[in-house]
Amino acid sequence: MSSYQDDEEGVPFDGQASSFPKEFGYGAFDGDQDNNSADHKPRILLMGLRRSGKSSIQKVVFHKMSPNETLFLESTNKIVKDDINNSSFVQFQIWDFPGQIDFFDNCFDFDNIFGGCGALVFVIDAQDDYLDALNKLNLIVTKAYKVNQNIKFEVFIHKVDGLGDDSKMECQRDIHQRAIDDLSDSGFDQIHLSFHLTSIYDHSIFEAFSKVVQKLITQLPALENLLNILNTNSAIEKSFLFDVVSKIYIATDSTPVDMQSYELCCDMIDVAIDLSSIYGVKEEQEPAAFDEQSSSLIKLNNGTVLYLREVNKFLALVCILREDNFDHKGIIDYNFLCFRNAIQQVFELRNKSQSPMTNSIGSPVVNGGHLMGDGHLSPTLIDEQPLS
Numbered sequence: 001m002s003s004y005q006d007d008e009e010g011v012p013f014d015g016q017a018s019s020f021p022k023e024f025g026y027g028a029f030d031g032d033q034d035n036n037s038a039d040h041k042p043r044i045l046l047m048g049l050r051r052s053g054k055s056s057i058q059k060v061v062f063h064k065m066s067p068n069e070t071l072f073l074e075s076t077n078k079i080v081k082d083d084i085n086n087s088s089f090v091q092f093q094i095w096d097f098p099g100q101i102d103f104f105d106n107c108f109d110f111d112n113i114f115g116g117c118g119a120l121v122f123v124i125d126a127q128d129d130y131l132d133a134l135n136k137l138n139l140i141v142t143k144a145y146k147v148n149q150n151i152k153f154e155v156f157i158h159k160v161d162g163l164g165d166d167s168k169m170e171c172q173r174d175i176h177q178r179a180i181d182d183l184s185d186s187g188f189d190q191i192h193l194s195f196h197l198t199s200i201y202d203h204s205i206f207e208a209f210s211k212v213v214q215k216l217i218t219q220l221p222a223l224e225n226l227l228n229i230l231n232t233n234s235a236i237e238k239s240f241l242f243d244v245v246s247k248i249y250i251a252t253d254s255t256p257v258d259m260q261s262y263e264l265c266c267d268m269i270d271v272a273i274d275l276s277s278i279y280g281v282k283e284e285q286e287p288a289a290f291d292e293q294s295s296s297l298i299k300l301n302n303g304t305v306l307y308l309r310e311v312n313k314f315l316a317l318v319c320i321l322r323e324d325n326f327d328h329k330g331i332i333d334y335n336f337l338c339f340r341n342a343i344q345q346v347f348e349l350r351n352k353s354q355s356p357m358t359n360s361i362g363s364p365v366v367n368g369g370h371l372m373g374d375g376h377l378s379p380t381l382i383d384e385q386p387l388s
């Protein structure tokens, strides 16, 4: 635990309104440096028209900038590459493209840009006329698909905070329909686009980015499986595995996610980290608002309990369960330890796979098969499961 380290210790304020001490973040903003070690990581490209909100999204989600600060962001005029490298599961690069980039320019190296791309996020400003944006979406998606058919195409219908509920739905329906028709007219019916309604002023942007990032985590089925088993055996109603710094959830169980539960869990992480940062004991060199001692329990006045446990340096498990079921805390804690061990094994196997046997996005390949698809890890949890 550590005490909060503020900005007055010689580090200029960098515009990040963070719950965390500066050390507890994603490290220096990479700017335009190209990092060789980062080259093999999957890429998420952020594209869209000027002022659609690309840089704001990246800064708010991954650099703890407060939404109001984004009003002062300057227009991006070159491709900005940012290396997200904190958690073993959350490893990728984000490339923020200038809105005014000319895709007809011949010096544009499509093969290089789209070749190593895992997901392409196209941001559309829902508060603006979006016909130009749809044309550009069509142009980019078809070009990207020709180079790399494995790219996940994600459309963020952004700035929906300015729209009422009905307009949001209408806007999504209209954009969806037009985008699909355009693709069909260009002869690309096979391209799949996913749509998300987003705003930096609420949790929707974190939820949407969670879903994008999850598509790049090849261990996802194993993680979901582990969470399902944990829930079943511990009478937990909903559980999320969070990347603590960004508050994106890298996995959840197979029950549907409702926005309120996700927001509650995000708020709980903020409360826990804030309290730890302010009142925690400061250690000499290594301040850590979140460490292996971190756990938190919040009882709500509707008979529900929120329970947070540290899984590893960057991951936290946050569960929602009924207060009655929390009577068996010992069992829940024991099951959690089994769960944590199993996650540890996923990490170890993943690290082993950072070898010549790894495919292009770091997915482990064992004996010619897909490791997680085989579900080797889940029995650990079942075997050690006490009877409840």
Ligand SMILES: Nc1nc2c(ncn2[C@@H]2O[C@H](COP(=O)(O)OP(=O)(O)OP(=O)(O)O)[C@@H](O)[C@H]2O)c(=O)[nH]1
Pocket (backbone or CB within 6 Å): 048, 049, 050, 051, 052, 053, 054, 055, 056, 057, 067, 069, 070, 071, 072, 073, 074, 075, 076, 077, 097, 098, 099, 100, 158, 159, 160, 161, 162, 198, 199, 200, 201
């Ligand atoms: N209301 C609202 N405004 C937003 C949202 N996201 C971003 N903005 C605002 O949109 C403006 C443009 O944001 P930027 O992030 O600079 O846009 P950009 O797409 O990176 O722009 P370029 O760098 O020119 O391509 C800023 O004033 C942001 O505050 C949102 O969710 N809601």
